[in-house]
Amino acid sequence: LAKTTQPISMDSYEGQEVNITCSHNNIATNDYITWYQQFPSQGPRFIIQGYKTKVTNEVASLFIPADRKSSTLSLPRVSLSDTAVYYCLVSGDDYKLSFGAGTTVTVRA
Amino acid sequence: NAGVTQTPKFRILKIGQSMTLQCTQDMNHNYMYWYRQDPGMGLKLIYYSVGAGITDKGEVPNGYNVSRSTTEDFPLRLELAAPSQTSVYFCASSPRTINTGELFFGEGSRLTVL
Numbered sequence: 001l002a003k004t005t006q007p008i009s010m011d012s013y014e015g016q017e018v019n020i021t022c023s024h025n026n027i028a029t030n031d032y033i034t035w036y037q038q039f040p041s042q043g044p045r046f047i048i049q050g051y052k053t054k055v056t057n058e059v060a061s062l063f064i065p066a067d068r069k070s071s072t073l074s075l076p077r078v079s080l081s082d083t084a085v086y087y088c089l090v091s092g093d094d095y096k097l098s099f100g101a102g103t104t105v106t107v108r109a
Numbered sequence: 110n111a112g113v114t115q116t117p118k119f120r121i122l123k124i125g126q127s128m129t130l131q132c133t134q135d136m137n138h139n140y141m142y143w144y145r146q147d148p149g150m151g152l153k154l155i156y157y158s159v160g161a162g163i164t165d166k167g168e169v170p171n172g173y174n175v176s177r178s179t180t181e182d183f184p185l186r187l188e189l190a191a192p193s194q195t196s197v198y199f200c201a202s203s204p205r206t207i208n209t210g211e212l213f214f215g216e217g218s219r220l221t222v223l
Contacts, residue, residue: 034211036212042216042217043113043201043216045214046211046212049211095157095159096154096165096167097142097154097157097203097212098153098154098167099152099153099154101150102151
């Protein structure tokens with residue numbers, strides 16, 4: 001199971017772009033990278049998923065370099081409602097989907 | 110479409126009592142998981158199941174038991190509750206294509222053991 005490392009916390013201001021990098025040096029060939037968002041007192045919610053290069057959806061972009069040993073979640077023009085904990089999850093053939101400590105993102109006015 | 114439903118949402122137990130946290134999903138997902146989250150911490154995997162009749166331990170299984178008699182239901186049993194089991198418990202399910210790792214979570218069950 002690939003171990004992930006993320007920053008513990010990040011601060012930003014409304015309207016700015018937030019980039020969170022996750023390290024996963026021992027990622028396996030079949031592993032995908034998925035990011036989740038969690039608000040207080042709620043379960044995590046799927047944000048975006050990718051295997052390589054770049055993936056974009058209506059809320060975020062995910063950048064994965066060629067060696068796949070890291071990935072960067074990009075949140076464009078954040079608002080106060082984006083204040084949450086963000087988790088990077090690497091999963092593949094191993095059914096044990098375990099979460100790391102996550103990154104607490106605080107957006108200030 | 111209800112998704113993943115957990116009951117109860119809140120519960121207070123006395124030390125040594127037992128209880129079952131219920132989890133039901135209506136998405137026909139084969140994979141189901143139980144996590145616990147302590148205050149200010151990440152999610153730790155307790156047990157998981159890859160299909161009816163098949164369960165396996167996660168990172169922190171001690172003090173818990175699970176069963177999976179149907180695709181829809183994945184109850185978590187706490188035997189002899191201890192204060193260390195005070196936590197928020199989340200159930201999740203995932204579609205057959207497990208490589209994608211897309212988990213659908215319930216709203217959580219907050220358990221306090223006094």
